[in-house]
Amino acid sequence: xxxxxxxxxxxxxxxxxxxxxxxxxxxxxxxxxxxxxxxxxxxxxxxxxxxxxxxxxxxxxxxxxxxxxxxxxxxxxxxxxxxxxxxxxxxxxxxxxxxxxxxxxxxxxxxxxxxxxxxxxxxxxxxxxxxxxxxxxxxxxxxxxxxxxxxxxxxxxxxxxxxxxxxxxxxxxxxxxxxxxxxxxxxxxxxxxxxxxxxxxxxxxxxxxxxxxxxxxxxxxxxxxxxxxxxxxxxxxxxxxxxxxxxxxxxxxxxxxxxxxxxxxxxxxxxxxxxxxxxxxxxxxxxxxxxxxxxxxxxxxxxxxxxxxxxxxxxxxxxxxxxxxxxxxxxxxxxxxxxxxxxxxxxxxxxxxx
Numbered sequence: 001x002x003x004x005x006x007x008x009x010x011x012x013x014x015x016x017x018x019x020x021x022x023x024x025x026x027x028x029x030x031x032x033x034x035x036x037x038x039x040x041x042x043x044x045x046x047x048x049x050x051x052x053x054x055x056x057x058x059x060x061x062x063x064x065x066x067x068x069x070x071x072x073x074x075x076x077x078x079x080x081x082x083x084x085x086x087x088x089x090x091x092x093x094x095x096x097x098x099x100x101x102x103x104x105x106x107x108x109x110x111x112x113x114x115x116x117x118x119x120x121x122x123x124x125x126x127x128x129x130x131x132x133x134x135x136x137x138x139x140x141x142x143x144x145x146x147x148x149x150x151x152x153x154x155x156x157x158x159x160x161x162x163x164x165x166x167x168x169x170x171x172x173x174x175x176x177x178x179x180x181x182x183x184x185x186x187x188x189x190x191x192x193x194x195x196x197x198x199x200x201x202x203x204x205x206x207x208x209x210x211x212x213x214x215x216x217x218x219x220x221x222x223x224x225x226x227x228x229x230x231x232x233x234x235x236x237x238x239x240x241x242x243x244x245x246x247x248x249x250x251x252x253x254x255x256x257x258x259x260x261x262x263x264x265x266x267x268x269x270x271x272x273x274x275x276x277x278x279x280x281x282x283x284x285x286x287x288x289x290x291x292x293x294x295x296x297x298x299x300x301x302x303x304x305x306x307x308x309x310x311x312x313x314x315x316x317x318x319x320x321x322x323x324x325x326x327x328x329x330x331x332x333x334x335x336x337x338x339x340x341x342x343x344x345x346x347x348x349x350x351x352x353x354x
Contacts (some may be wrong), residue, residue, distance in 0.1 A: 032189060044095060070094060081281040082281070094146040094148060115165070130163065208305045209325065216244075222266075224261040251281070258273055274297040282331070
């Protein structure tokens with residue numbers, strides 16, 4: 001019986017690709033022979049309502065919007081994540097393991113799912129009308145503690161809340177043999193092999209779509225690890241958003257957070273950089289915005305971002321074509337323009353008559 005290590009030959013095949021014309025090697029060497037593949041499972045999570053349906057935006061406006069959980073049918077990796085009439089939208093399917101353990105923490109199964117799953121891992125539906133159909137892990141959303149999975153649209157419309165999806169986790173313990181000071185988090189060997197990483201002059205160059213200053217990072221700061229979720233890019237400052245083109249962010253974009261260290265949890269560090277993937281949509285709530293799950297973190301002298309417009313998980317893994325990057329207004333901006341464009345009707349005075 002063949003060993004259950006199907007992803008490993010894919011990585012080894014990718015590592016054997018020839019060097020580029022400029023002498024740069026396409027993929028760094030990894031410890032592929034040491035990695036262990038483990039299956040983990042979750043159920044499609046239902047959205048959870050709060051006591052109040054309103055979310056108070058940083059502009060002071062209360063809104064009722066779709067949020068986390070469920071099956072998002074019309075938004076997938078590669079689509080714009082800014083300006084949607086939603087809050088923290090999770091593209092595709094949100095997974096949560098609802099099992100309870102009598103040994104250890106009661107939510108231990110979901111904590112394991114959240115830790116083990118790596119971006120780029122294959123996922124398979126194991127029951128229901130779509131049993132046997134496959135998708136791919138696209139990120140992790142902390143706080144609500146969901147693992148996000150992309151499926152083709154024709155699968156998304158047939159999936160049901162509660163359907164079970166099994167993920168072949170492969171990537172925990174992954175190391176870059178030639179770059180011990182660069183740490184890998186939440187990243188599968190499959191994604192690493194197809195990303196287009198380049199080694200040049202002792203540095204590792206990673207394709208990204210955007211550079212993000214660490215000063216705009218918000219929700220997620222203060223955690224003691226970066227293995228179980230994400231942290232958010234705040235888009236409320238118009239000048240920063242325009243300067244760094246953050247209005248054109250898409251689900252699945254690879255982004256470089258300049259001045260960020262996520263080895264032991266997200267924190268500011270001027271001499272370091274973190275590269276991650278955008279996993280959920282924008283938010284109108286103060287301190288929140290598109291979420292980034294970290295993938296690589298290291299010294300800025302070794303880990304170098306390489307701007308590439310199509311550095312999106314949808315394109316990297318060959319899932320689908322990503323939408324062309326195009327700047328979108330945030331929801332508060334759009335609402336404000338609508339309010340300013342429609343003049344208020346003059347008050348009607350009612351006179352008492354006898």
